[in-house]
Amino acid sequence: MVTEDTWLTVAETAPLYRVSLDTIYRQLRAGTLPFRYIRIGNSWRINADDVHRHLGIDGRDDDAA
Numbered sequence: 001m002v003t004e005d006t007w008l009t010v011a012e013t014a015p016l017y018r019v020s021l022d023t024i025y026r027q028l029r030a031g032t033l034p035f036r037y038i039r040i041g042n043s044w045r046i047n048a049d050d051v052h053r054h055l056g057i058d059g060r061d062d063d064a065a
Contacts, residue, residue: 007038007045016055 010024017024027033028044035050052058 006048008048008051010044010046013046013051016051 010021010028014021014024024033024046025044028037028039028046033046034054036047038045
């Protein structure tokens, strides 16, 4: 079974950590974030599963069948 990764934008990630967008951008450029991320053109994407795991959030939707 092949699963696709879900990616978050910087604007979606920053509020989860309660930091500014600039803080996330600074850490992306420095390579200090503890999860996978990619850059597509001028846009950064951060792996949602890694973020949820790092924050201790269960990323599964219990209502999904």
